[in-house]
Amino acid sequence: MPxxxxxxxxxxxxxxxxxxxxxxxxTGGNENFGKAGVVIIAHNHxxxxxxxxxxxxVFDRKIPASPAAALPIITFGDTVTFHLNGQTIHAxxxxxxxxxxxxxxxxxxxxxxHAGDVYFNxxxxxxxxxxxxxxxxxxxxxxxxxxxxxxxxKIIPGHGPLSNRAELVTYRRMLLDVRSRTRTAxxxxxxxxxxxxxxxxxxxxxxxxxxxxPPQKFLTIVYQDLAARSTP
Numbered sequence: 475m476p477x478x479x480x481x482x483x484x485x486x487x488x489x490x491x492x493x494x495x496x497x498x499x500x501t502g503g504n505e506n507f508g509k510a511g512v513v514i515i516a517h518n519h520x521x522x523x524x525x526x527x528x529x530x531x532v533f534d535r536k537i538p539a540s541p542a543a544a545l546p547i548i549t550f551g552d553t554v555t556f557h558l559n560g561q562t563i564h565a566x567x568x569x570x571x572x573x574x575x576x577x578x579x580x581x582x583x584x585x586x587x588h589a590g591d592v593y594f595n596x597x598x599x600x601x602x603x604x605x606x607x608x609x610x611x612x613x614x615x616x617x618x619x620x621x622x623x624x625x626x627x628k629i630i631p632g633h634g635p636l637s638n639r640a641e642l643v644t645y646r647r648m649l650l651d652v653r654s655r656t657r658t659a660x661x662x663x664x665x666x667x668x669x670x671x672x673x674x675x676x677x678x679x680x681x682x683x684x685x686x687x688p689p690q691k692f693l694t695i696v697y698q699d700l701a702a703r704s705t706p
Contacts, residue, residue, distance in 0.1 A: 494590025495573045496523035504544035516546040519575030568615035574606025588630040595634025597685025598692040603699045616646040666697050
């Protein structure tokens with residue numbers, strides 16, 4: 475097993491680790507890296523989430539507070555920029571997207587963007603509304619990424635294969651359609667049960683519905699999110 479301070483792609487020590495958000499599948503290595511002296515950086519909300527016990531109702535899963543070594547020691551509110559190895563690495567916060575503490579990371583000279591869990595390539599995304607996420611924020615985040623991406627940009631999703639701008643446009647189109655259909659159902663008084671039974675995303679399910687979040691669970695999250703935000 476390689477040292478925590480090195481990587482198979484470099485023989486140089488790992489000096490910095492930037493968390494895109496707080497979820498355990500993206501921060502599970504923090505403790506080992508922290509104990510190895512790696513500087514962990516994240517949005518302010520990531521440290522606050524990691525410091526205390528959390529619960530994901532949709533998965534019926536308790537997430538205990540992280541040990542001190544796993545906590546980011548540098549946090550930021552809006553943006554942070556690294557000037558490292560000839561690269562300008564710009565991380566910026568996208569509000570109320572997948573969670574309340576998501577960061578998108580833009581490697582400018584390399585023309586690479588790490589989208590974190592704002593982007594699930596090829597599967598319906600999990601939107602953690604319990605911890606500040608929203609469908610509107612997910613869509614806005616994709617638009618911010620598209621604004622800085624070109625046809626040659628490599629886009630790293632939080633889940634799914636390496637992607638590009640054209641595929642992100644397709645993902646955004648799906649999110650927009652789901653939002654429109656769900657809003658229409660809510661406005662016309664259709665209940666969540668009847669909405670799901672109507673299979674409103676049947677045309678998308680074959681492509682997007684084979685991930686860890688089945689269509690009915692995805693639609694439940696979206697419906698409840700939009701219904702809560704439409705309440706006066």
